[in-house]
Amino acid sequence: MGKRVNMDTKKTSLYQLHQDSKAKFVDFAGYQMPIQYSEGIVEEHRFTRNHSGIFDVSHMGQLFIYGQEDLVDDLERIFPLDLKNLKLNHSKYSFLMSDNAGIYDDLIITKIKDGFLIILNAACKENDFKILKALLNNKYKMILDEERSLIAIQGPKSVQILKSVIQGVENLNFMSGNWFTLDYHNIYVTRSGYTGEDGFEVSITNEFADRFTRRLIDKGAKLIGLGARDTLRLEAGLCLYGHELSKDKTPVEANLKWAISKERILKGNFIGSDIITKQLNSGVSKIRVGVKPEGRIIAREKTKIYNESDLEIGVITSGTFGPSVNGPVAMGYVENEFSKKNTKIFLEVRGKKHPATICSLPFYKKNYVKGFN
């Protein structure tokens, strides 16, 4: 059953630590990544919700783009964001889109001194870099930084643990960041995450990543694998690229229109804006929803969704058992007319139709620390 790990895959700076912690590895986007450690996905999930989990997300892309006002103008032609008013060290969730508003990647963009830092999905980062370089006509210095690791620390105890190692992080608001110095290393910390919990993402030099992470473990945090990362994000109703998001889906279809700046919609001069505006005005035929199966049946990706008249109306994009919800959870796309909360639907699992309902997201209530600005 266990998948063999391809020896050509890359290792992160925490590889030795993962091995020391008895990780089971999987090949993910060309990297050997820990899927779980000895305690298993359910326990790792619960530990993150109740305490503090450390996630090695060094496979993700850290793209630094340097430039001044020209860069802001050029990036506004690419991203549907009000970047002119994005304050220093503040972050926004956004998308790299095609002309048809198909999603090439979803990302977090942060205004830093002299430019922007963009966090990209591992599987998309090389392609994103090429697309962005072409769109920006090679005008700006762009570094897809392989010299830095990215470590997330998530869960209610994370602020206490991280501040005991890096003083001052407790003052960061949700979706903002800053540079810190620890043992002469420059560390960029943002208050953000992918679990529905309060937490931080720490960009740190590769050479210091192992020592830094072991300090967090000494303070009581535990390493958490990609398996629990997936159950945590799914309970939090967050999208995963390649599942909820793809080149065939637009941000409006993905029910992420909140991430598109209203001011920018009015001006409409960004890549994909024609389609986005049209979809916002006349609606979409399919839309992302939360799905709650009855009982314990788990509807995995590609499970077909039917309405009460037995007509196929959509498909599941992610589904698992949610340990904090203590039941199955799923997301998928359904025809717009069946997307209302509490609509009865059926899921075809192993040849049988099982009842479920459309539900609001998230399945698990967020515990983010809100900004005061």
Add this chain to the structure above:
Amino acid sequence: MSEVKYSKEHEWIKLEGNIATIGITKHATEMLGDIVFTELPEKGSNVEKDGTAGVVESTKAASDVYTPVSGEVVDLNQSIVDDPSKINQDPENSAWFFKLKIKDKSEMDTLMNKDEYDKFAKESSA
């Protein structure tokens, strides 16, 4: 006297008279991880050797459970449907899956004994 045998699909089978109790091995649960869903065959149904006779799902994926021998399903362990985590806790004892009234005892002959299975499990996970 009862004898316990093992299949290459990581089921164990304990035969007492003509009643076989079937479950999945500890090694299987370690490969699967946390089991969160179980589906069992219907009571009274007939299952064929090496055919599907249930499903277990972990947080990661679904896996079929096969029956190593043919027979009629005469009993089910509802407690592992109500709380699938019991399978991780005690897979080769209280967390049995189903009981069969078997037709052909010779089907047991092709299965492995404990030593053979332990060796097989070690090699297949290497």
